[in-house]
Amino acid sequence: MSTASENYIPGHAAAAPQAGAVKLTMILSGAVFALMMVFGLIMRAAQGQWIELDAALFYQLLTAHGAGMVGTAALSGAAIMWYFGGRHLVLTGGIFWAFLGLFLLGVVLILGAIFIGGYGGAWTFLFPLPALSGGAWEAGAAAAFMLGYTAIGVGFLLYYLELGRRIHTRYGSLARALGWNLILGREDNDPPPPAIVAAAAVTIFNSIGIILGAAVLAASLVHLLVPGFEVDALLAKNLIYFFGHVFINASIYMAVTAVYEILPEYTGKPWKSNRLFAIAWNAVLIFVMAVYWHHLLQDVVMPPWMLVVGQLVSYFSGIPLIAVTAFSTFLYVRGSNMTWDLASALLVLSVAGWSVGSIPASIDGMISVNKVMHNTMWVPGHFHTYLLLGEVAMAFGFMAWLVRGKTIARMNGLDRAGFAVYLAGAAGFVTVFLFSGAASIPRRWAVHYEEWLTHDRIGTLFSVLVVLGTLIFVLRFVARLGRSEG
């Protein structure tokens, strides 16, 4: 057992900026994560024919699960980055509340569109599917779904505007906050800490994504209201996948600030920005915006050079992550004699899971593989690895740290059980997805053939473990809310 103060880093951890708002956000995130996982469990059980589920309801659950998980990953990531950004910047609490209010308004609209309006066009709202329901839902339901996205987008835009202007005020320019002085070898007696470098990069690329996303959302809304207005389907797909890919990536890049800020408390070694770190994050800034083309490898009408860039950047985009965050985490943890509690265990797991998740992503990013694999379970296998073992684990690690108290104690029996159940469930769950993909089982099918049921049923059993682990983490967080963070 040790105390946080033994490893205390000057200038860090002194403030608990807007901890109440952040804790509330994490309660909401934890509850929605659990609910969305239950939706996922229901869908896997229905595919395995253990329960009967109407196909229309399956696609509604699929839509809610996709939109809910992406939205909640982003919400929890935003809360984490706001919290740690607040250690280095003076952030306006009112903006965070406005962000949260708009987010919840968006959630109400989306849930209403799905479960009252019957919208089941998946979270990607791919043009022109929302307008071509075949009678499954009215245009109003699709419009409500998109207005929900718009409300969430406006909330995030306010969030990034506040963050961006505070970074600009503190560091004079976003370039300096991105570590350009470190890259160019210029003297900088106040270099940006890792959390600020990450915050500056995410602010830039996700703001661009949101602005382009708002444009395609508004154009799709016009198309819903006046069907004669056709949007160019390929352009719309490019914009939607740019927005969607950047947005979900941003959720992980926001949440990773928890790793940079919390792990040093355990290892006793401060995590500082250096030249390599700054180069990696600047590379991330470019790669995350150029890699979305790997979603369009089956669109043969795309210019070939874009598809080639999509494949190459898919390879390269893993390098900054693995070279810097994963390798640095390994070095920080190695030989540090750190005390393993739930928070540190989940945060280290999250970096490992994030790194491992990049491997199936890179494989699917190969044009020759993508032709065969892209519409199979391989793809959910890849992004569930990123999320369950990456972003969500970061969020749960942050939640465990928020209620840890001043003392770092080894994991007790319940913590160990929760961690083991979650790890076993998530690892097994994503492995089944990947095996199913390798066996060419298609994704997004409500009804499965007899030959696929074994995969679905094993996946269902693992998803029960994931839900159990999640419930333990969330209930533990709520029960310990009175304690202060480390």
Added chain:
Amino acid sequence: MRMICLGLLAMAEAVALREAAAASPVQHVLVQMPLLVLAGVLLGWNLRVRRDWAVPLLLTALTAFLFWMLPRSVDWALTPAGEAAKNLSLPLLLGVPLRLSWPWLGPVLRGFLKANALSMLGVLGFLYTHAPVRICNSYLVSAQQELGFAFLYLAAALACLWAIPVLFGHPKCGSFGTAGCSRCGV
């Protein structure tokens, strides 16, 4: 006085573009109309209002802006009555209120308005390039598509114009200095 003269000059320039506006929607929507707004901004340059007027003035400006964004309004602006309404309302109901309210708007709201302008220019680009019909009866479909692309080019130009100072700092601040920038409020 100098600003008033410049405002009147912009106004005169806009009125002089009357025939060019009738010939091309790009010159109408992206040259003449912005000149009229600029005239209003310059005319109101030295005026000051109380803080509690900021929101009503901003709403007035946004309402006028929304009205003149409609393709139907662009058509109407080529008729004698519409032209008079355009020449009066764009400076007085958009340019002047925008100028008067702007100093009172917080940086987040200003950023939001700019980001929204970029998104809406993208949407207009979508609409004008893909509309299956002539949106404005006064212009050809080919001219309408030119306007759509012009909206997209303008969005890209404004994005660069607004993003570069934020990314690289104000030129007066030096290159990524460590002492921060008094101009930027550090």
